[in-house]
Amino acid sequence: MQQxxxxxxxxxxxxxxxxxQAKEEGIDNILILERNNKLGGILNQCxxxxxxxxxxxxxxxxxxxxxxxIDKVKEMKIPYKLNTMVIxxxxxxxxxxxxxxxxxxxxxxxxxxxxxxxxxxxxxxxNIPGSRAAGIYAAGTAQKFVNIKGYMPGKEVVILxxxxxxxxxxxxxxxxxxxxxxxxxxxxxxxxxxxNIAQCLDDFDIPLKLSHTITNIEGKDRVExxxxxxxxxxxxxxxxxEEHIKCDTLLxxxxxxPENELSRNVGVKLSNITGGAEVNESMQTNIEGIFSCGNxxxxxxxxxxxxxxxxxxxxxxxxxxxxxxxxGESVELIGTxxxxxxxxxxxxxxxxxxxxxVRFRVGGVYKDxxxxxxxxxxxxxxxxxxxLTPGEMETVKLTKAMLDKYCECKTITVKVEGE
Numbered sequence: 001m002q003q004x005x006x007x008x009x010x011x012x013x014x015x016x017x018x019x020x021q022a023k024e025e026g027i028d029n030i031l032i033l034e035r036n037n038k039l040g041g042i043l044n045q046c047x048x049x050x051x052x053x054x055x056x057x058x059x060x061x062x063x064x065x066x067x068x069x070i071d072k073v074k075e076m077k078i079p080y081k082l083n084t085m086v087i088x089x090x091x092x093x094x095x096x097x098x099x100x101x102x103x104x105x106x107x108x109x110x111x112x113x114x115x116x117x118x119x120x121x122x123x124x125x126x127n128i129p130g131s132r133a134a135g136i137y138a139a140g141t142a143q144k145f146v147n148i149k150g151y152m153p154g155k156e157v158v159i160l161x162x163x164x165x166x167x168x169x170x171x172x173x174x175x176x177x178x179x180x181x182x183x184x185x186x187x188x189x190x191x192x193x194x195x196n197i198a199q200c201l202d203d204f205d206i207p208l209k210l211s212h213t214i215t216n217i218e219g220k221d222r223v224e225x226x227x228x229x230x231x232x233x234x235x236x237x238x239x240x241x242e243e244h245i246k247c248d249t250l251l252x253x254x255x256x257x258p259e260n261e262l263s264r265n266v267g268v269k270l271s272n273i274t275g276g277a278e279v280n281e282s283m284q285t286n287i288e289g290i291f292s293c294g295n296x297x298x299x300x301x302x303x304x305x306x307x308x309x310x311x312x313x314x315x316x317x318x319x320x321x322x323x324x325x326x327x328g329e330s331v332e333l334i335g336t337x338x339x340x341x342x343x344x345x346x347x348x349x350x351x352x353x354x355x356x357x358v359r360f361r362v363g364g365v366y367k368d369x370x371x372x373x374x375x376x377x378x379x380x381x382x383x384x385x386x387x388l389t390p391g392e393m394e395t396v397k398l399t400k401a402m403l404d405k406y407c408e409c410k411t412i413t414v415k416v417e418g419e
Contacts, residue, residue: 002107005029005321006314007095009086009262010115012041013303014294014310016069018113021314023076027321031107032073032080033097039073039080040066041117042140043303045147048168050195054304065303089266093289111289111317114268114277115310116259118295120165126254128160130217133224139165139253146172154249158226159183160214162190162197164301164391166253171200173251180204181245184212184228186235189365191255191391193301213237214250223248258296266290271341274298278345280330281356282316283309291317298343298359301393305359309343331403331412338362338388338416339371347412349403356403358396358414362388366416371396374413375406388416 005027008015011034019032038044043051046062053059056068073080081099088096095107120138137145137153143165145151155178159166162185170180183201188211190197201208209228215237216227230241258276260268268277269286277285277292284291293313294306330346342360366388373381373396380402388394396414 001094002031002105003029004031004107004109006031006111006113006317007093007107007109008032008113008115009089009095010034010041010117010294010296011036011039011080011082012115012117012294013043013066013069013306014117014296014313015041015113015115016066016073017307017310018115018291018293018314018317019078020069020072020076021311022113022318023078023314025315025318025322027318030078031109032078033084033086033095033107034080034082035085037083039070039082045140045144046168047147048172051303054302055307062303069307086262089262089290091266091287111291111320113313113317114260114263114285114290114292114296115294115313116262116296118256118258118299120252121255121257123252126252128214128217130226131220133217133219133222135219135223135249136217137249137251139163139169139251142249142251143169143172146176152176152178153251154178154223154247156181156247157249157251158214158228158245158247159251159253161185161253161255162192162208162210163253163255164192164196166251167192167196167200169251169253170206171204174204174206178249180206181247182207182209182228184209184214186213186231187211187390189389189391193391194389215242217250223250226250256295256299258299260296263292263296268292271298271345273341274343276343279343280346281344281348281351282319283313283344284316284320289320291320298341301391305393305395308357309359331409333358334411334413335360336413336415338364338366338369339414340390342414347398347403349400349407352398352400352403355397355399358398360394360396360414361390361392362394362416363390365389370417372415372417373398374415375402375409376411378406378409380406382417 043062043066051065229237
């Protein structure tokens with residue numbers, strides 16, 4: 001059985017950043033496992049720019065951003081196995097994986113960092129009526145066809161869902177010569193970044209139909225069109241509002257699901273809201289020595305935030321190996337009144353050097369509101385926000401001084417408030 005101090009599952013931006021930070025903390029015996037044939041994860045197919053503004057203070061494409069971390073991993077001589085699928089992880093941190101060269105391999109780790117990323121929600125999860133015609137793709141699959149394989153999925157396109165991948169593919173398909181007829185969104189607001197709505201839809205005059213859904217897909221061998229309709233406040237189609245759109249391609253951008261099958265099997269406690277693990281300030285799950293970071297923890301809008309979070313996971317996995325454990329009671333974080341969840345879920349104030357970032361998303365659109373943080377019943381932060389939307393991740397910074405001030409508190413609550 002192979003033995004390592006830290007094993008990282010996934011070599012996307014989260015896994016690479018965690019590995020680099022763990023190495024910089026003095027851990028030499030590290031292994032990265034990646035099921036694809038190259039490092040970099042999903043960034044390899046994200047050829048648009050907008051990455052790295054926070055981390056590198058410059059605008060990079062996805063492959064450029066990934067390459068900086070790939071180069072660093074190789075420079076630091078951190079070992080990795082490509083084309084290696086992890087099929088099991090147990091509570092003793094024994095990893096079972098398989099690849100063509102070695103067959104089935106067992107690896108014993110002192111600490112494990114979960115960085116498996118997420119996958120797209122498929123058509124079957126949303127139950128759209130209609131035929132099983134060709135021409136229906138998840139937006140990320142279409143992105144891979146266009147950017148990596150050089151294949152064009154279709155010429156007349158409708159996109160269901162206004163997540164960031166859907167918005168970016170609306171622009172990409174237009175640039176490749178397709179006509180994007182509409183982006184159809186069930187909710188009364190977009191689930192993507194405001195900048196992507198401006199740059200990908202507004203700049204190309206692509207209509208965004210909010211509070212609409214697709215009620216039927218037409219076509220036998222190939223998609224020939226879709227029927228869309230307005231929805232009411234219960235998100236049910238309104239009779240008489242149907243509109244037919246002729247198209248040969250339907251792209252689905254209807255959400256991402258963290259890839260937590262391994263986590264679930266080993267007993268990691270998962271959030272009902274995010275689908276990812278519930279972690280503490282060290283990115284550690286309820287199972288000691290198993291950490292989680294990146295989109296497998298919760299879906300991010302910016303890869304820079306993934307990197308910051310993964311640096312934290314790598315640092316704390318190294319601290320765990322070096323037995324730098326800080327004793328103390330954890331305080332529970334609660335998201336309420338518009339705040340859907342918080343990451344982390346628990347904080348041990350004694351384990352905070354200077355500041356801890358608490359990230360969360362809101363459940364609706366709020367204008368001229370405040371993000372408030374309460375220590376038990378005492379409000380300590382009241383931050384004015386012109387607009388809050390579910391598509392934009394929010395962050396509040398809790399300082400060491402703040403945590404020390406309320407050292408006896410039992411809960412920290414983050415909520416959206418008026419004046």
